Amino acid sequence: MTVTLADVAARARVSPATVSRVLNGNYPVAASTRERVLRAVDELDYVLNGPASSLAAATSDLVGILVNDIADPFFGIMAGAAQTEISGQEGSGRAGGEKLAVVCNTGGSPGRELTYLTLLQRQRAAAVVLTGGALEDPDHIAAMAAKLAKLADAGTRVVLCGRPPLPGSEAVVAALAFDNRGGGRRLTEHLLALGHRRIGYVAGPPERTTTRHRLEGHRAALAAAGIDEDQSQVTVHGPYARRSGYDATLELLRRDPDLTAIVAANDTVALGACAALRDQGLRIPEDISVAGFDDLPFSVDAVPALTTVRLPLHEAGARAGRLAMGNEAPPPGGIATIGAELMARASTAPPRKG
């Protein structure tokens, strides 16, 4: 039924071992033999049996990329860059020694995250890239650290991209962490410099590193400016979604109608915030300023163009891909912090005098 290595060997009048050698290209083979084998492969339309070769070699060419939300370009950009770096730019359809780079959508669920890791472990994946913020629940952290240690132990390269180093797991090849705290601080400093004092904050889901770090940066800037009031009144948490920005903004306005600026957990949330403000008849930035985070492609096209913090998602993803392939030396200590740059645009302006 299905053609095997032995069939190819018979047709090429060589031994199975030789066929294996030309296919893997790791041993010297006479040019004439190699050609004969390749021809037989073509004529028979032979496709290597992945499971069999993985079993025999005790490794596979699978590389998993985990994302929290595949419908969010934040993850799509990183994953795409990593995948390109791993699978190679072009493809002939032949499929030589390529890796199979593959993205897995956890939906932000810790259970699914662990399940995917187990599934990848089961496949003896060559590498795993974890993108985006992590959940800070102690149980989950412990479970993740244990799982990653086991993966690393089995020879799987583990790379973190846009995620802070996991406490208690030195099993990781490299962690590329975004400077969310610094970015958050600079963004709020920008607002403070414009003269804002009453700033609402639409935060991401609690217990996520990304959420916490951005919020900490925000509050650090406020504290440095001598704004010491309790911020919990003007902070609302919610998922990283447009809808959340919309609802939270209405809530913030209800709590404090005198806010002169709103900082959102990310650009998507900021867009929802803008919609809510418009629906309330408020003009941006004349009546109220808005800022986001990430600088996703659509942010520059928003009206008004969104002030935000740029994260080099593409570069980070590509670098993670290279690290996963072993094509780049890990940073010193295995940890690199990736800068976050303020992009001041039209959605922020000085508050109204009055």
Place this chain on the structure above:
Amino acid sequence: MTVTLADVAARARVSPATVSRVLNGNYPVAASTRERVLRAVDELDYVLNGPASSLAAATSDLVGILVNDIADPFFGIMAGAAQTEISGQEGSGRAGGEKLAVVCNTGGSPGRELTYLTLLQRQRAAAVVLTGGALEDPDHIAAMAAKLAKLADAGTRVVLCGRPPLPGSEAVVAALAFDNRGGGRRLTEHLLALGHRRIGYVAGPPERTTTRHRLEGHRAALAAAGIDEDQSQVTVHGPYARRSGYDATLELLRRDPDLTAIVAANDTVALGACAALRDQGLRIPEDISVAGFDDLPFSVDAVPALTTVRLPLHEAGARAGRLAMGNEAPPPGGIATIGAELMARASTAPPRKG
């Protein structure tokens, strides 16, 4: 080093076969035995060897989802829905009989598309879902048809989602095609009803089914309204990207400054078009109307809100996932057309008199 089925069997004082049976849950096993085995699995932290079991069973739990651009929510939404349907909503980290749903980013390259299919074939994937428009190059169509036939032959379920049925391949379980032609026609009819007569069109890349069908719908509406001039003057092709919409719009304005409306290949392109128009000092929709396609989440938040055509991406992806799992009966003839609904919003209005 790594613990195997035999280790578990020894610890549970049963035969390897029994362990296999409780793990796969396909044979009756005494409750007491099953519990003993499960405990041993836990104590030993055993993880099934995927390649070995795939080899023995001649099937795998891998399901591939191919997308043209993972950074584009159009694909992200479909892929996410399909993946959820396949992998299940929740996850305990245990990984029982779950499938490993996995998305592969072709970047729109035919070579990479074939490479990924070969890689999935090599893994003996349980199913493959192809999303989005297809390339119309005859060679590529033939190669794809052959490849899909071979996959189907090897027991892999093939499902098309948002892609028209492949001519010459009846190997496909089901094809869910979007009504791009109908949607395109209704959109342009809407513009015509508003009074527009000079309409520019920013098309997608040539030789893509999606591009062609949307354009055909557009032109069908024009023809039905008696507008028979050569449309090639007011049509510009480009990738499905923001930048393309920007550049193409400038080009269209140069060719015909009297355009009263611009139809874009999709919402992302439409956003770029809007940016270009604003940069030219034109107001939307007072000076010129703009329309997109897909109704991605951000489109309703654009300013002004974007008139577009809604595609039920989530539903289509979920259905494709169910079809891939064999959890839903294929439509009659294996082909279903999915409706596209006009969403008339603020970015379109009657043209200026004068």
Place this chain on the structure above:
DNA sequence: CTGTTAGCGCGTTCAC
């Protein structure tokens, strides 16, 4: 309900 026996298809020592 459970143990025994064979392979699944390939990579990898060894010899030659």
Place this chain on the structure above:
DNA sequence: GTGAACGCGCTAACAG
């Protein structure tokens, strides 16, 4: 430079 033999870890018949 090439072939022969063995085993990777598991599932699928068969018994019993």
